[in-house]
Amino acid sequence: MAEQSTFARALSHPSFRVGLLGSFIFILLALISVVWTPYATDIVDIPNRFGSFSASNWLGTDYLGRDQFSLLMVGIASSLKVALLAVAIGALVGVPLGLMAAAQRGWLEAIILRFNDFIFAFPAIISAIIITTLFGPSAINAMVAIGIFNIPVFARVARGGALSLWTLEYVDAAKLSGLTSAQISLRHILPNVASLLIVQATIQLSLGVLAEAGLSYIGLGTQPPDTSLGLMLKEAQSFFFGFPMQAIIPGLAIVLFVISFNLLGDGLRDTLDPKLTRVSTL
Amino acid sequence: MSLVEVKDLSISFGDHAVVHAISLSIDPGQRVGVVGESGSGKSLTALSIIDLLPESDKTKGDIVRNVPTGESLRGKHIGMVFQEPMTALNPLMKVGDQIREALELHLPGIDFVARVAELIEEVELPPSVANRYPHELSGGQRQRIGLAIALAGEPELLIADEPTSALDMITQAQIIALIKRVCKAHNMALLFISHDLGAVAALCDFVHVLERGKQVESGTTSSVLKSPQQAYTKRLIAAAKPTRRRLTTRTIGPPLLELDGISKRFKLPGPIWAKKSYVQALSDISLTIREAECVGLVGPSGCGKTTLSRIIAGLQTAQRGTIQFDGHAYGRKLGEMPRAARRELSMVFQDPFGSFDPRLNMAQSLYEPLNLMPELDHAERRERVHMALERVGLTPEMLKRHPHAFSGGQRQRLAIARALVLRPKLVVLDEPVSALDVSIRGDVLELLADLRENFGIAYLFVSHDLDVVRAVADRVLVMDKGKIVEQGDVDTVFDAPQAEITQRLLDARLGV
Incomplete structure (x- = not known):
């Protein structure tokens, strides 16, 4: 069989293709918004408020007369930023914990697992509310709150993958070569669980976008004058019966955003984890 | 008239041909073996007979099955026993019910309870196993249940695909004897697929040798084994009887490794409030390996030979006892294996893919x-x-x-x-050739012998294959239930075994 790169194999997966295209568009919009938006998002233009779709304002204007498309671009960027950093917090803390638990076993593992259970015991949104009410509502605190939730998720995935690798003969060979547990974890375990972690990261990213939208919607995330998809929804809800498009547009953006990342994650998982896809041929 | 006739069967996946023009026929009551290495197409040939080929293949050639039209082929006319008995059984169903399920399918309207009991008796198991789940049975018992299920439909042909390669030597010999007895009793034909020439020789009257999808030689087992025509068959036969190599230019030196009173026990998992229960993996093991010496370590599965070799290699620590290796002493009371000792010792693992x-x-x-x-x-x-x-x-x-x-x-x-x-001065070889195809085993054994001759490396050779141990080792240790029950010069031990387990291991050997 001809060796194919993982990426080429993933591309032949239809849901991966759709997910990749969708995520790419969202990320591109977010990146462009950093340097350019069709209109400035901090200029109020009351005479033009609640504008409908037009050539100058593609998606109309909001209750302050700001261009909806520009707001959407900035909103996507801030939602993505929160979700990305939350994933980073979760992975940077959770993965080492999971690897340590698998390498040491014994009491260290027990402590890490109980710590995971402790975080899991609280519904995510409740703890996020606790954190943001303690430290004040802001995008940063929302990020930290979501990030803490990602820690046990990454720790579990890393530990689960690592445990099965620790029984393999090449790990024994590395022990015989005098490598310490930390060296083995970095050299042999981490690269071999990386694919599991990447898949988990894309899924947590989409959950992060959703969580950020939820927190902003109840006023505990991004604060005005900044904007995010959840905040746009919140601001639009007062006008929902008069101007439903105000809420439908950011709502639809959240749905498409989450679906794109989920499809990307599914496609990656199917490609990277041969146990799930490769139907045994014999 | 033959039961099944395969004519010029070719199977390919895409452009890749896996089986080239294989022909074979099986007469009623005849036992036919198919021998080949991994990838030789032997399993595919068997699956094509029972019509279980994966869908993505392209098949050419004829398969004539002498079966009344309209009747189900599988189970009723052809029964199958699989390689891995654990995955071939449903883990959530009592084994008695699984046999009954097969009966209900093929012979409706009989007394199922009585027939299940008969089948269980037929495969030499106690009647109580009917109420057990697969995980409560040993590998050999599970394979017997697999055979009982295959027998439920009273097939005229039994296909056995490597039925013993997941089992240890003693169980393998028992299962082979059982299959032979059952086939004779029911005048059932057998298609036996194996990489092991010894197993085929013990069971079959007729043999087909496959090499990379091609049929290289066919004939009665005795004629093929006695006077093989093809180079490939000759190689297979030679490899099944490894030639003996002894040191010629070098002599065995002073003691290199000495174990004294090594014991190890494992705690069984259980609730923390319960009384702790333990498995004594090793009890009071003492042994010596000299420089440039090759010591064989044999024993049935679960006897502790893997634990012992891992302790010697330094991958596990013992709870009691001391180890002297190359001037370093370590163990429970003396501390960990020093780094300087580690560099004088290395290990070769069983699975060439996992290492x-x-x-x-x-x-x-x-x-x-x-x-x-x-x-x-x-x-x-x-x-x-x-x-x-x-x-x-x-x-x-x-x-x-x-x-x-x-x-x-x-x-x-x-x-x-x-x-x-x-x-290193000592290499621990943990079943170094048992995962390899027979034809390359010889090369690897030759290489190990050369290295010992040239560099004076001592080996601890852990293996379940007594023929290989006899060919490579100077001295042999026989383990059973965590103890060394017999040791000495290979010839002395194998020619005049003292311990009961040595005798049983020797009896289980399937020679060519």
């Missing part, structure tokens, strides 16, 4: 042991790795490749090269 990290190239894997010798500079490291490769007959260009680019035999050579990089 290399798939993400690292061979250079990264082969340089890894030199972590124990930080004093070496770059040129010295390079020289050591290249020399180790040269000794196992490979070239340094291969270092850039990843493990998947090598065959099983090459990987085992690379594993030996990795063990040689440190230039």
